[in-house]
Amino acid sequence: MKGPVEVLLVDDDPDDVFLAEKAFGILGALHRFHCASTGEEALELLRNAGKPGGIPLPDLALFDLNLPRMSGSELLAAVRRDPRWRRLPIVMLTGSPVDQQCLEGEDPRVTCYLSKPDRMRAYYAAARRIEAFRRAAAKEPRSPEVAR
Amino acid sequence: MSAPESLTGAQPQAEGGLSTGAGGIPVPPAPVLLVDDHRENLLALEAVLLDLGQPLVRAASGEEALKRVLGEDFAAILLDVQMPGLDGFETAALIRQRERSRSTPLLFLTAINKADPFVFKGYSLGAVDYIFKPFVPEVLRAKVHVFVELFQKTELLRVQSRRLAEANAELRRSNAELEQFAGVASHDLREPLRKVSAFSDLLAERCAGKLDDTERRYLELITDATSRMQSLIGSLLEFARTGHGPRVSEAVPLQRIVSRVVADLAVPIRETGAVVRVDSLPLVSGDPNLLTRLLQNLLANALKFHGPQPPMVRVSARRQGADWLVSVKDNGIGIDASDHDRIFALFKRLHGRERYPGAGIGLAVCRKVVEYHQGRIWVDSEPGRGADFRFTLPACEGGTP
Numbered sequence: 001m002k003g004p005v006e007v008l009l010v011d012d013d014p015d016d017v018f019l020a021e022k023a024f025g026i027l028g029a030l031h032r033f034h035c036a037s038t039g040e041e042a043l044e045l046l047r048n049a050g051k052p053g054g055i056p057l058p059d060l061a062l063f064d065l066n067l068p069r070m071s072g073s074e075l076l077a078a079v080r081r082d083p084r085w086r087r088l089p090i091v092m093l094t095g096s097p098v099d100q101q102c103l104e105g106e107d108p109r110v111t112c113y114l115s116k117p118d119r120m121r122a123y124y125a126a127a128r129r130i131e132a133f134r135r136a137a138a139k140e141p142r143s144p145e146v147a148r
Numbered sequence: 149m150s151a152p153e154s155l156t157g158a159q160p161q162a163e164g165g166l167s168t169g170a171g172g173i174p175v176p177p178a179p180v181l182l183v184d185d186h187r188e189n190l191l192a193l194e195a196v197l198l199d200l201g202q203p204l205v206r207a208a209s210g211e212e213a214l215k216r217v218l219g220e221d222f223a224a225i226l227l228d229v230q231m232p233g234l235d236g237f238e239t240a241a242l243i244r245q246r247e248r249s250r251s252t253p254l255l256f257l258t259a260i261n262k263a264d265p266f267v268f269k270g271y272s273l274g275a276v277d278y279i280f281k282p283f284v285p286e287v288l289r290a291k292v293h294v295f296v297e298l299f300q301k302t303e304l305l306r307v308q309s310r311r312l313a314e315a316n317a318e319l320r321r322s323n324a325e326l327e328q329f330a331g332v333a334s335h336d337l338r339e340p341l342r343k344v345s346a347f348s349d350l351l352a353e354r355c356a357g358k359l360d361d362t363e364r365r366y367l368e369l370i371t372d373a374t375s376r377m378q379s380l381i382g383s384l385l386e387f388a389r390t391g392h393g394p395r396v397s398e399a400v401p402l403q404r405i406v407s408r409v410v411a412d413l414a415v416p417i418r419e420t421g422a423v424v425r426v427d428s429l430p431l432v433s434g435d436p437n438l439l440t441r442l443l444q445n446l447l448a449n450a451l452k453f454h455g456p457q458p459p460m461v462r463v464s465a466r467r468q469g470a471d472w473l474v475s476v477k478d479n480g481i482g483i484d485a486s487d488h489d490r491i492f493a494l495f496k497r498l499h500g501r502e503r504y505p506g507a508g509i510g511l512a513v514c515r516k517v518v519e520y521h522q523g524r525i526w527v528d529s530e531p532g533r534g535a536d537f538r539f540t541l542p543a544c545e546g547g548t549p
Binding site for chain 2: 013015019022066095116117118119120121123
């Protein structure tokens with residue numbers, strides 16, 4: 001049996017962090033959240049990930065699009081520049097259902113976009129969708145034949 | 149002619165020429181420069197031109213005239229040809245050299261240099277007229293009056309175009325502000341509402357079994373009101389953004405738009421047992437997304453506001469000059485004549501939410517879309533006798549019904 005799913009969650013809103021943990025709580029797989037409230041903090045966590053004293057290597061990352069200072073898209077770009085995180089499944093979260101184009105140039109198999117739900121039922125559904133996305137992404141071959 | 153008489157005489161002339169420009173811009177004064185080395189000539193000119201009601205500026209020499217044109221714009225310059233020092237021709241040449249007075253109309257006056265070569269020289273220096281003394285006062289006045297009007301019109305145009313440029317800049321600024329507001333509203337106003345919904349749900353989950361019917365109902369009311377607020381913000385944003393994107397004008401097949409809209413409305417059509425009849429529709433010129441929204445709103449309304457019978461909706465079009473007149477007609481509950489205008493106002497609702505839900509934004513969006521296409525929208529209706537929403541759209545070249 002594999003260990004818990006390590007999730008890096010970057011959101012400056014503690015309510016949203018709480019709701020995300022709640023939503024994933026109903027899934028069978030144990031999700032362990034590592035939280036950062038800014039992009040800079042997230043990059044720092046990733047730099048030491050897997051090292052002694054650092055967070056475990058993440059299996060999934062959730063980035064709020066609307067972060068203070070460095071935006072979610074900028075964080076995404078910065079993370080993807082590091083070869084270690086090229087295939088890390090990343091979900092971009094937004095509070096408003098607009099601008100899908102922020103994912104341009106990203107491989108949809110490892111990056112997806114989701115607007116934050118308002119009802120709990122929708123939260124649970126989103127958590128299930130994200131988990132399915134993570135599993136599908138994890139099965140992807142590690143070869144760099146990334147289409148566009 | 150006494151002074152008061154000449155003043156009253158000046159009024160109709162000034163007003164007969166120009167009163168105020170568009171936007172209530174006051175007519176600017178049109179000063180006329182009179183250049184003559186003889187004081188009595190200047191006085192005579194003044195007496196003739198007084199009725200124009202414009203400032204008359206004297207210059208006793210070419211040199212003085214040059215000084216004057218440096219600091220002021222004139223509607224016209226009347227130049228005596230024969231002067232000591234700089235004569236009229238030399239003065240004219242120098243006036244022409246200066247940027248500010250390059251295009252000021254020059255009128256030469258002469259009692260002496262009447263021979264053709266002088267006349268020719270005057271015109272070649274850019275004079276608009278070469279007048280022999282003694283002149284007929286009315287004729288001179290009429291000639292100068294033409295230039296006074298020209299000057300005033302030019303000045304008005306200048307002021308208007310400056311105001312227009314300012315208004316455009318202001319409009320661009322306010323559009324940008326609106327966009328910014330829309331962005332802020334879409335995120336920051338919705339954010340707390342999401343929390344209210346989600347935590348109400350969590351509360352309901354945690355208290356499941358512990359809550360009685362009333363308590364559960366209260367929680368439902370909270371979440372209902374919250375989602376209504378969410379959709380209100382959404383609609384308001386949609387309204388604010390309608391027609392604010394980049395301007396799109398292409399050939400739009402209304403037929404295809406309506407077919408798609410009807411397909412999208414399959415559920416309410418099935419549920420109400422509606423019959424939607426779509427006649428042959430033309431190509432129009434416009435923005436396909438906005439026109440889709442327009443027809444969506446109108447058809448959805450036609451299905452929503454039905455009476456006891458299943459809705460019968462008919463979409464048709466006929467040519468009207470350069471436009472198409474499109475009609476979306478239903479057999480629904482109809483609208484009282486006193487509400488025919490009001491229904492297009494933002495947030496205007498005629499019915500209780502219980503019976504006909506909605507934010508009161510749909511028709512406001514429709515009007516905005518039609519006006520964006522330089523069209524007109526109105527309704528023909530009577531209570532209980534259905535409603536016929538009609539609007540005009542610019543026809544597209546080669547468009548046939």
